[in-house]
Amino acid sequence: MKVVFFGTPEFAVPTLEKLLNHSEFEVLAVVTQPDKRRERGNKLTPSPVKTFAVNHNLPVWQPERVKKDSATLCNLQQTAADVFVVVAYGQILSRKILNMPKLGCINVHGSILPKYRGAAPIQWCLCNGELETGITTMLMDVGMDTGDMLLKATTPIRLLDNADNLAERLATIGGDLLIETLLKLKRQEIQPVPQNNAEATYASLIQKQDYELDWSKSAMQLHNQIRGFYPNCFTTFRNQTLKITATLPLGSTYGEKLPPELEKIHQKLPDLSNISGSPGEIVSIAKGIGAIAQTGTGLLLLREVQLAGKRPQSGWDFVNGTRLIVGEVLKKSEV
Numbered sequence: 001m002k003v004v005f006f007g008t009p010e011f012a013v014p015t016l017e018k019l020l021n022h023s024e025f026e027v028l029a030v031v032t033q034p035d036k037r038r039e040r041g042n043k044l045t046p047s048p049v050k051t052f053a054v055n056h057n058l059p060v061w062q063p064e065r066v067k068k069d070s071a072t073l074c075n076l077q078q079t080a081a082d083v084f085v086v087v088a089y090g091q092i093l094s095r096k097i098l099n100m101p102k103l104g105c106i107n108v109h110g111s112i113l114p115k116y117r118g119a120a121p122i123q124w125c126l127c128n129g130e131l132e133t134g135i136t137t138m139l140m141d142v143g144m145d146t147g148d149m150l151l152k153a154t155t156p157i158r159l160l161d162n163a164d165n166l167a168e169r170l171a172t173i174g175g176d177l178l179i180e181t182l183l184k185l186k187r188q189e190i191q192p193v194p195q196n197n198a199e200a201t202y203a204s205l206i207q208k209q210d211y212e213l214d215w216s217k218s219a220m221q222l223h224n225q226i227r228g229f230y231p232n233c234f235t236t237f238r239n240q241t242l243k244i245t246a247t248l249p250l251g252s253t254y255g256e257k258l259p260p261e262l263e264k265i266h267q268k269l270p271d272l273s274n275i276s277g278s279p280g281e282i283v284s285i286a287k288g289i290g291a292i293a294q295t296g297t298g299l300l301l302l303r304e305v306q307l308a309g310k311r312p313q314s315g316w317d318f319v320n321g322t323r324l325i326v327g328e329v330l331k332k333s334e335v
Contacts (some may be wrong), residue, residue, distance in 0.1 A: 012087035117145035127228030148192035162227035215280035219249035219298030246304035290315020
């Protein structure tokens with residue numbers, strides 16, 4: 001089966017790798033986003049998919065706008081590919097492109113469709129406190145993740161999962177599911193299933209305001225926000241920005257038995273039954289572990305933070321390094 005692969009971030013690499021390593025498929029070319037200038041040094045940096053493709057001697061095309069790039073459109077047509085595989089490419093494909101391959105365009109989407117259509121399904125799934133997510137393969141149409149579904153695979157969301165490690169797990173699942181999908185399509189063993197639009201939800205692009213923490217929210221809401229938008233959530237501490245990158249909502253089992261490392265933390269905590277304060281206030285410090293903040297409902301243990309201009313550090317190193325004391329307050333910026 002002749003394949004053209006469309007993808008950009010690290011999430012897409014495992015699927016491309018599995019295609020390359022499978023004897024049933026020939027990857028003819030890779031389409032990815034143009035190189036981007038990164039903050040450090042402002043150097044042009046290739047996408048993870050481009051880096052992988054170049055290392056494996058695959059042709060790489062990087063149109064600014066694939067729908068209007070005549071050279072790329074011509075190249076795609078000339079491949080006479082059986083299928084285009086799309087994994088987090090980052091551009092919308094035109095009907096002309098969708099109609100080129102014999103079997104159509106197959107998308108590997110990071111949610112259980114029709115829930116969490118859109119650009120950031122993994123992040124919003126975590127932020128909204130879902131207990132399960134997965135991968136859906138689908139036949140693409142001109143809509144935003146609205147095409148007929150092919151196969152699904154699910155995975156539970158654990159209490160300490162964040163956007164990075166959940167994406168890594170889903171990427172592996174996605175690669176396997178894509179291979180299964182293509183093989184079954186070739187053998188005509190899949191019946192596409194239309195999505196129920198009434199059940200659809202949308203995972204919008206993440207905005208800067210989504211990163212700021214509001215301490216009037218519950219401990220679980222804040223924990224879900226922090227891990228969903230990892231590693232970018234922030235608060236104000238001593239009039240400076242403080243990123244909070246890992247937390248633990250105390251007293252919550254998140255619908256599951258606590259893993260051993262969390263059980264050990266709970267056993268070391270002081271008696272918190274009579275402790276309370278205002279939202280954002282540091283109400284206790286657990287020796288060797290970190291600071292505990294009051295939220296709108298419940299207590300939140302700060303397991304990892306990052307001061308402006310510094311590397312991430314454990315909650316306990318933060319306590320020691322700043323000489324943090326009970327009564328200090330984390331709050332929203334005043335701007």
